[in-house]
Amino acid sequence: MTLAPNTSSLVSNGVTARVEAGQAGRSVLKVIATPFRAVPRSLSITLGFMVWIAVIGGWFALTYSGAVKEMFLPRPESVLSTTISMALDGSLWEHVFASVQVVLIGFVLSSIVAVPLGLTMGTYRIVQAVLEPLVNFIRYLPVTSFVPLFILWIGIGIEQRVAVIVFGVFFQQLVMVADSARSVQRDLVNAAYTLGTKRGDTVFHIVFPATLPSVLDVLRVTMGWAWTYLVVAELVAARSGLGYISLKAMRGFQVDVIFMAIAMIGILGLCTDQLFRGIRRLVAPWAN
Amino acid sequence: MDALNLTTKPKSSDIGIDNVVLRYGKGDNAVLALDGISFHVVPNEFCVIVGPSGCGKSSLLYLVAGLEERTGGMIVVGGKPVTEPGPDRGMVFQAYTLFPWLTVAQNVEYGPKRKGIAPAERRAIVEHFLREVGLAKFANHYPSQLSGGMKQRVAIARALANDPDVLLMDEPFGALDSQTRHSMQELLLRIWDHSKKTVLFVTHDIDEAILLADRVLVMSGRPGQIKKEIRVGLPRPRSMDLVMEPNFIAMKREILELLKNDEDDEH
Numbered sequence: 001m002t003l004a005p006n007t008s009s010l011v012s013n014g015v016t017a018r019v020e021a022g023q024a025g026r027s028v029l030k031v032i033a034t035p036f037r038a039v040p041r042s043l044s045i046t047l048g049f050m051v052w053i054a055v056i057g058g059w060f061a062l063t064y065s066g067a068v069k070e071m072f073l074p075r076p077e078s079v080l081s082t083t084i085s086m087a088l089d090g091s092l093w094e095h096v097f098a099s100v101q102v103v104l105i106g107f108v109l110s111s112i113v114a115v116p117l118g119l120t121m122g123t124y125r126i127v128q129a130v131l132e133p134l135v136n137f138i139r140y141l142p143v144t145s146f147v148p149l150f151i152l153w154i155g156i157g158i159e160q161r162v163a164v165i166v167f168g169v170f171f172q173q174l175v176m177v178a179d180s181a182r183s184v185q186r187d188l189v190n191a192a193y194t195l196g197t198k199r200g201d202t203v204f205h206i207v208f209p210a211t212l213p214s215v216l217d218v219l220r221v222t223m224g225w226a227w228t229y230l231v232v233a234e235l236v237a238a239r240s241g242l243g244y245i246s247l248k249a250m251r252g253f254q255v256d257v258i259f260m261a262i263a264m265i266g267i268l269g270l271c272t273d274q275l276f277r278g279i280r281r282l283v284a285p286w287a288n
Numbered sequence: 289m290d291a292l293n294l295t296t297k298p299k300s301s302d303i304g305i306d307n308v309v310l311r312y313g314k315g316d317n318a319v320l321a322l323d324g325i326s327f328h329v330v331p332n333e334f335c336v337i338v339g340p341s342g343c344g345k346s347s348l349l350y351l352v353a354g355l356e357e358r359t360g361g362m363i364v365v366g367g368k369p370v371t372e373p374g375p376d377r378g379m380v381f382q383a384y385t386l387f388p389w390l391t392v393a394q395n396v397e398y399g400p401k402r403k404g405i406a407p408a409e410r411r412a413i414v415e416h417f418l419r420e421v422g423l424a425k426f427a428n429h430y431p432s433q434l435s436g437g438m439k440q441r442v443a444i445a446r447a448l449a450n451d452p453d454v455l456l457m458d459e460p461f462g463a464l465d466s467q468t469r470h471s472m473q474e475l476l477l478r479i480w481d482h483s484k485k486t487v488l489f490v491t492h493d494i495d496e497a498i499l500l501a502d503r504v505l506v507m508s509g510r511p512g513q514i515k516k517e518i519r520v521g522l523p524r525p526r527s528m529d530l531v532m533e534p535n536f537i538a539m540k541r542e543i544l545e546l547l548k549n550d551e552d553d554e555h
Contacts, residue, residue: 190355191385191443195450196375196402209389286389286430 074256079263082256096264098240099230102158106165107226114173115215121174122181123207131174139171143229147236156237161230168229169222176222180214181207213280213287220276227269300486301366301376301453303329303352308361310347310512321347323511324361329454329486336489336501340547344512345490346382349458352488353379366453375399378452382459384439386431392442393418393427399450417445420479437468444479454486461496470528473499477526494543495531498522504539506546515546 031037056076062068063075070078086092121127143164150163184207192206193199234243242261249257281288310322321344329335339345350356352363354373363370365377378399386395396414405413418424421441431439440460447455461469473496480487491497497504504518518539522530530536 185383185385187381187383187385188387190350190353190373191379191381192387192398193355193373194353194375194377194379194452194456195399195446206387209387212389284389286432 070255071253072255074259079256079259082254083260083263086257086260092260092264095240095242095245095261096268098238098244099234099242099265100268102161102233102241103165103223103226103230105158106162106230107169107223109162110166110170110173110222110226111219114170115177115219118174118177119181119203119207119211119215122178122184122211123203128178135171135174139175143168144232147233151237160237161233161241164233165226165229168232169226172225173218173222176218177211177215180211180218184210213284216276216280216284220273220280223272223276224269227265227272231265299451299453300331300484302331303335303454303486303488304362304364305348305352306362306364308348308351308363309359310344310351310356311359320511322351322358323513325512325514326361327505327514327517329488331486332484334480334487334489334500334502335505336491336497336503337505337507338491338494338497338543338547339507339512340509341492343507343509345507346458348512349379349456349488349490352454353377353456355379375403375450376453377456378447378450378454379456379458380440380443380447380460382462384431384436384443384463386434386439386442386446388431391428391430392423392434395431395442396446396449398446403450413449417449418442420448420482421445421475435468436464437472440464440472441475444476448479448483448485452485454488457487457489459491460489462491462493469493469496474527476500477524481525494540494547497543498536498539499526499528499530504543506543508546518542 032039059073059076063070063073083092117131121131146167147164150160150167154160154163181203188210189202189206192202197205230241231243231246234241235247238244242264246258246261249255249261305328306326308322308325309320312319312321325348327335337345337348347356351358352365352370354370354377368376370377386392387398390398393414396417397410400410400413414427415424418427421444423438423441423445426434426438426442431442434442443460461472464472477500489497489500498520501520504520505514506516506518507513508515520539522533522535
């Protein structure tokens with residue numbers, strides 16, 4: 001059984017308006033209750049929007065009704081005005097810049113080693129045999145437990161925060177990139193051989209381009225984790241950054257600043273996510 | 289016919305297979321996949337191996353390509369013993385193996401590019417072979433935008449553009465619907481008529497085997513052995529109409545009989 005692409009085409013001539021409405025109503029219900037079936041774009045946008053309105057509306061209701069004390073949950077408009085005043089006096093950008101800088105350095109350092117190494121690990125069983133036991137052990141260690149150690153080893157400068165991000169992201173990237181390299185269709189490599197590809201060129205000529213879309217997905221996902229580890233590192237030892245101002249705001253009961261910092265991290269995360277989606281569309285147009 | 293304006297005439301070599309043995313696993317778990325296979329394919333010949341699934345016919349092709357290692361025996365292509373895969377043995381696979389990140393034209397260009405052929409000549413080669421398979425209009429499409437039949441046509445063009453000495457084809461039309469399969473078979477006959485490459489073609493489809501082949505090798509399974517060799521001898525150019533001819537039907541009956549006996553042996 002297939003459903004017609006739009007409800008109106010379900011209705012053939014000679015059917016009364018009442019039946020039309022009934023059929024249309026049933027079929028919309030049927031459509032949205034069918035697994036994996038696409039829903040109209042307008043509907044999904046509207047729903048996404050309504051959820052935001054509900055959340056913010058709930059926020060207003062909780063604060064204005066006095067159900068939650070303002071000390072714990074600031075009013076929406078005070079978060080907005082704090083954001084505006086910190087944006088105007090420049091302090092917001094200073095902390096955003098500090099955080100973005102650490103995330104980018106840590107993420108890039110990790111990625112430029114993890115991607116080629118992961119591709120090699122997924123392609124050559126011998127590299128996998130060497131690295132996998134160690135990597136699988138390390139990647140289950142909680143990053144947070146290493147923060148005191150990093151402070152002891154490298155102090156509380158930017159290097160420490162970068163180290164936390166690298167440590168948190170690198171091993172995950174390595175394993176995920178290796179997995180996507182391993183899943184390259186074997187006959188694709190065989191075809192390349194019969195066309196004159198040398199064994200040593202396989203990673204660069206076949207495995208790398210074949211896995212490019214999934215590698216970019218790995219980078220996009222691990223970028224989100226990098227933001228998480230950044231806040232962990234900044235909460236413990238930093239003198240600037242969004243995690244740092246959150247901690248400082250907690251000591252001064254400035255809940256609105258904490259909310260602003262969280263929202264900023266969310267927005268920045270959303271931006272990097274979209275950036276990676278854009279890059280993927282640009283460099284791997286064939287994968288859509 | 290569109291003349292091939294390339295500097296050299298297409299190459300064509302013989303394939304010698306001598307007492308080839310393939311065994312998987314070790315000890316009690318060892319499986320004998322191929323047991324002493326020997327035959328010779330002469331230059332320009334279209335040789336088809338037909339056999340039930342699992343008889344080791346694909347493995348034999350992978351051995352000739354150098355993609356798998358044989359347990360024993362000798363394989364010689366164009367006077368050179370096969371030790372590893374190489375561009376002298378082009379292959380079309382059953383699975384779709386176009387590089388999804390390259391356009392149709394770039395896929396066909398891949399082999400010549402590896403060989404270091406100059407860009408201008410590469411373009412001429414690509415154009416020629418895309419025209420041969422009737423896909424000149426799709427040069428800038430990505431494989432994901434093509435149907436299964438079109439993908440396999442590009443795969444044939446890609447293999448031929450590399451000017452291999454022999455062309456190995458592993459059930460290339462096995463995944464296609466029957467109408468597409470028939471038009472692909474006629475297309476392949478036409479292209480082969482132009483290039484006269486030595487072809488070693490593997491299939492389980494008896495009609496396909498007789499229609500295409502100069503010679504059909506009937507293979508039995510477990511362990512794989514050549515059961516019989518049948519010279520087709522039907523006049524060329526051939527078309528699908530042949531399947532109604534008494535000669536064709538007689539050969540088909542013979543092969544069916546051979547494969548049926550094989551099944552009975554197993555029980």
